Amino acid sequence: MTSKRGFNLIDDPWIPIGGGDVSISEALLDAHTLPGWPDGDPGLAAAVMRTLAVFAYRVTGMDQPMRRSRFALEQRHLLDEGRFDAGAVVGYIDRHRDRFWLVGAPRGTLPFAQDLSLKVLEPHPVSKAVTAWASGANPMLGPHSDTHSLDAAAAAQRLVVLRYYSAGGTHTRHPDRPGKGPATLENAPLRGTMSLHPHAETLARTLIGHLVPPPHDAPGFGAPFWESPPVEDPLAGHHGQAGLLEQLAARQDKTMLLHHSEADGIHGFTIAEGPGSARALSCTDPYLLYDEDMSPRKPRQGRDFWREAEALLTSADDGRAHLSAEILNWARDEHAYEQRIYEPSEFSWAVVSHLGDQSKEILWALSSAPDLLALFAPEASLRARRFLNEASSAESAMTKQLARLRHQTETMPVRPSDKAEVYAAARAEFWTQAEPDFWTAALRGITSDEQTRRLRSHALAGYDTATAAMARDQRSLLFVEECRRWTAAWPRALRGTRPNKEAP
Numbered sequence: 001m002t003s004k005r006g007f008n009l010i011d012d013p014w015i016p017i018g019g020g021d022v023s024i025s026e027a028l029l030d031a032h033t034l035p036g037w038p039d040g041d042p043g044l045a046a047a048v049m050r051t052l053a054v055f056a057y058r059v060t061g062m063d064q065p066m067r068r069s070r071f072a073l074e075q076r077h078l079l080d081e082g083r084f085d086a087g088a089v090v091g092y093i094d095r096h097r098d099r100f101w102l103v104g105a106p107r108g109t110l111p112f113a114q115d116l117s118l119k120v121l122e123p124h125p126v127s128k129a130v131t132a133w134a135s136g137a138n139p140m141l142g143p144h145s146d147t148h149s150l151d152a153a154a155a156a157q158r159l160v161v162l163r164y165y166s167a168g169g170t171h172t173r174h175p176d177r178p179g180k181g182p183a184t185l186e187n188a189p190l191r192g193t194m195s196l197h198p199h200a201e202t203l204a205r206t207l208i209g210h211l212v213p214p215p216h217d218a219p220g221f222g223a224p225f226w227e228s229p230p231v232e233d234p235l236a237g238h239h240g241q242a243g244l245l246e247q248l249a250a251r252q253d254k255t256m257l258l259h260h261s262e263a264d265g266i267h268g269f270t271i272a273e274g275p276g277s278a279r280a281l282s283c284t285d286p287y288l289l290y291d292e293d294m295s296p297r298k299p300r301q302g303r304d305f306w307r308e309a310e311a312l313l314t315s316a317d318d319g320r321a322h323l324s325a326e327i328l329n330w331a332r333d334e335h336a337y338e339q340r341i342y343e344p345s346e347f348s349w350a351v352v353s354h355l356g357d358q359s360k361e362i363l364w365a366l367s368s369a370p371d372l373l374a375l376f377a378p379e380a381s382l383r384a385r386r387f388l389n390e391a392s393s394a395e396s397a398m399t400k401q402l403a404r405l406r407h408q409t410e411t412m413p414v415r416p417s418d419k420a421e422v423y424a425a426a427r428a429e430f431w432t433q434a435e436p437d438f439w440t441a442a443l444r445g446i447t448s449d450e451q452t453r454r455l456r457s458h459a460l461a462g463y464d465t466a467t468a469a470m471a472r473d474q475r476s477l478l479f480v481e482e483c484r485r486w487t488a489a490w491p492r493a494l495r496g497t498r499p500n501k502e503a504p
């Protein structure tokens with residue numbers, strides 16, 4: 001903790017940005033001087049951006065019903081101003097400061113996003129308070145360390161991440177529900193999702209770029225949980241559809257409590273089963289990419305967003321276009337386009353892919369799209385799809401040789417999850433090297449021969465990365481070299497008999 005008085009997220013630093021930590025008040029008052037994207041884990045950055053976006057709506061007055069044309073005009077004015085009104089910021093945070101005590105809350109004040117009825121339960125060691133969550137009925141968190149206490153800033157970061165990314169499943173039984181009754185729990189709202197965020201030079205412009213009109217399925221803006229009276233029964237289900245701001249602030253998915261002392265800081269925590277938030281009660285999250293059935297699009301293992309660009313560019317079987325994120329729909333809206341809100345010179349796009357499913361760890365990937373909106377142009381769309389198709393073929397050829405090598409050396413695992421690990425390093429290296437070529441191909445175009453040459457080079461780099469340890473073993477070296485000769489027939493395997501023509 002920062003002092004004996006406790007720790008309040010409004011006043012005490014916990015948001016990593018610009019090489020240091022800032023409080024919520026500092027983030028908003030100094031937003032015009034701070035970098036446009038938080039430091040640390042991509043998942044923490046996405047959670048912080050959603051939390052601060054709620055504040056941005058409130059302090060700018062963009063939470064009032066208005067026509068889309070007026071919304072676009074006001075948003076452009078805010079971007080030109082490039083900062084938040086200090087009086088509006090101070091007025092808002094003063095009204096809600098008491099709801100942001102993480103620990104050491106004054107008598108009669110509940111701690112931020114926590115459930116005091118869990119005091120009667122035995123706390124988990126603080127060493128397990130990491131950004132990972134066990135699946136099923138296992139309440140343990142990992143990986144573990146020898147940490148005996150956490151400072152309040154680190155605890156605040158973990159608490160926020162778990163609100164957005166924790167898995168479903170039964171953990172410790174809540175003292176008010178000791179029986180073995182049904183406990184169908186939902187995942188937290190960002191688990192297994194792809195999240196898109198406009199990214200500007202300063203935090204102020206980044207947050208202003210996050211503002212969108214309420215989605216069509218939202219009952220207006222609503223209110224975040226810290227503006228409503230604390231719920232008396234944390235296990236009560238959520239009723240009614242969430243408004244936009246309630247959705248961004250994350251409806252409580254688990255009941256939690258941090259255990260602390262003035263001398264040691266945070267020394268433990270408790271997690272109990274919670275009601276979850278039924279998907280039917282959620283509105284469209286403006287920063288998530290959705291499939292045509294309105295399910296949040298889940299990234300494929302080992303891939304970042306730009307490699308999933310076909311989700312934006314292809315059509316469903318019935319001819320309807322895939323739904324993109326609301327933030328992209330708004331960026332392409334005629335009013336936003338006329339006001340030139342999302343200029344490429346002002347905004348790039350940060351894309352957070354959450355790769356966890358039923359595993360015990362929360363994993364993220366962070367991509368950067370220099371000009372995501374340009375992919376919607378017909379020629380760029382065609383070039384992007386062509387590149388992704390050939391890159392997928394190159395990836396498949398690479399993994400096929402890895403599988404062949406493993407079988408020849410009798411080292412192929414049996415379990416599917418272990419087999420995925422065989423290819424993980426190769427895929428990560430391949431796609432990391434291919435990302436710049438994707439943007440070159442999509443936005444400017446490259447010849448088919450050059451594209452194939454580059455993809456071959458990236459695939460070989462991925463293969464060498466995955467086989468580096470085996471290549472040092474003389475018994476395996478011959479097999480490694482034999483399986484590496486697959487590139488000789490690659491142009492025929494990837495492109496068939498298509499002529500080598502210049503990219504359009």
